[in-house]
Amino acid sequence: MTLADVAPAALRQERTLVTEIPGPRSRELMARKHHAVAAGVGTTMPVFAVRASGGVVEDVDGNVLIDLGSGIAVTTVGSSAPRVVEAVGRQVEAFTHTCFMVTPYEGYVAVAEQLNRLTPGTHEKRSALFNTGAEAVENAVKIARAHTGRPAVVVFDHAYHGRTNLTMAMTAKVRPYKHGFGPFAPEVHRAPLSYPFRDGGLDGETAARRAIEVIDEQVGADRVAALVIEPIQGEGGFIVPAPGFLPALLEWCRAKGIVFVADEVQTGFARTGAMFACEHEGLVPDLLVSAKGIAGGLPLAAVTGRAGIMDAAHPGGLGGTYGGNPLACAAALATIETIEAGRLTDRARRIETLMTERLSRLQRDDPRIGDVRGRGAMIAVELVQPGTREPDADLARSVAAAAHAAGVIVLTCGTHGNVLRFLPPLPISDALLHEALDILAAAFARS
Structure with missing residues (x-):
C-alpha cells in the first residue's frame, strides 16, 4: 500500500x-x-x-x-481520507442520529470494541464515547472520583486539557485559555513536570520523586482520585518527559490507589509513531482519553480503561446527546482501518x-x-x-x-x-x- x-x-x-x-x-x-x-x-x-x-x-x-498542522492533530490520516469519506457517506444514507442512550446502534459498540483492543494492556476494558477531548477528560475525572470516592485531581505544569470550566482549571496556561473566565472548579492541584530542556539534566526518576513530594506535601495521596497527564505535552510545548518519569508516577499511583489517566487527545492514533504514546515506555494506564485523530476530522472522543474502574459510574451517569454520533463512529472505524492497512x-x-x-x-x-x-x-x-x-x-x-x-x-x-x-x-x-x-x-x- x-x-x-x-x-x-x-x-x-x-x-x-x-x-x-x-x-x-x-x-x-x-x-x-x-x-x-x-x-x-x-x-x-x-x-x-x-x-x-x-x-x-x-x-x-x-x-x-x-x-x-492537521487541524491541530485531527486529520492524522489526511483530510477526506477515502475510507472515511466512503464510510460516512454510507452512514448518512442510513441515519444521522438516534442518540445511543435512546435507541443504540452497532457503530458505537464497534468503536468501543476497537478501542478496547488497541489501547495498552490485555486486561478487560470498557469504553465510553463523547464529543470532544475536554468532555472526555471531564468524564475520566468523574469516573475516577466515582471509583475512588476521593475529590482531588493532580495535573502538571504546562498542561493543557481543554476549555470547559474543569479542564480550564486543569490547564496551566492563563492566556488565552483562562484569563477572565474564573473562578474555576476546585480540588485541582499542580505538580512539576519533567522538562529535560529546562531541568538541568534531571533524570526521569528524580523528577518523578520531586513531583510526588509536592503531591504528598500539598495534597495528600489519600485524597487524590486521579493523576492526569499527557504522555507528551501538546499546547504546553511538545515536552517529552525524561525516560523513567512516567513509569515512576504510574508505579506510585498503583501503590496509592490513584487512577492514572493518560490524556492522549493529541498523541493518540499513530501520531507519535505508536498507536498511543504510552507504548513508547510500556505504560498501561488505568484510563486513557482519546479524541482529535480518532475519527478523521469528525467530532469524537473516548475514555477507555479498566472495566472495574469504568463501571464505577452508575447507569445514566455517563453519556450525552451527541456522544458517539453514528457518523463519527463510522469515521472512526474507517480511520482505524486506514491507519492499520497503511502502516x-x-x-x-x-x-x-x-x-x-x-x-x-x-x-x-x-x-x-x-x-x-x-x-x-x-x-x-x-x-x-x-x-x-x-x-x-x-x-x-x-x-x-x-x-x-x-x-x-x-x-x-x-x-x-x-x-x-x-x-x-x-x-x-x-x-x-x-x-x-x-x-x-x-x-x-x-x-
Missing part, C-alpha cells in the same frame, strides 16, 4: 501560490467573520479553506498550502527521522533554536535568546508569519509562546516536507 491509497488524488499535492496570503476572497470572508463571529474565536491564519487532502489545504483564492505508525516514524534530521542541522547553524524534540509526526523546536534559555516568543511569531506568507501552515505553542510545532498529516509526501522545511529555514534566515 502506498500513500496514494490514503490520500485522494483530486487535489494536487504541491504548494501553489496564485495570490498573496491572504488573497482577496479570504480578506472579504475575514471581514464578514469580524461582523458575524464572536471576537473570542481567533484564527491562526487569515485564509479560508475550500478543500484539503493528503498534505495540502486549498483556500478560496486557489492557493494550495502545505499543511503542517501509518511506520510512516510517522519516517516523518520523525526526516524532520528531526533537517531541524537538527538547522539548530547547529542557528543558536536561537534551543531544542528540537518530539516523537513521530509530533515535532517541535523551542526558540530562545542566543546563548540562553530565555524564551523568544517574538521570534516564534515572526518565523510562523513568514512561513504562513509562503504557504506553509505552522502552529506555535508553549507556555511562553516560543515553540514552533509541526503536526503534518501522515500521508504527506517527503517532497512536501522537505519543501516546507526549506521555507522554514529561509524564514529563520530572514527573522
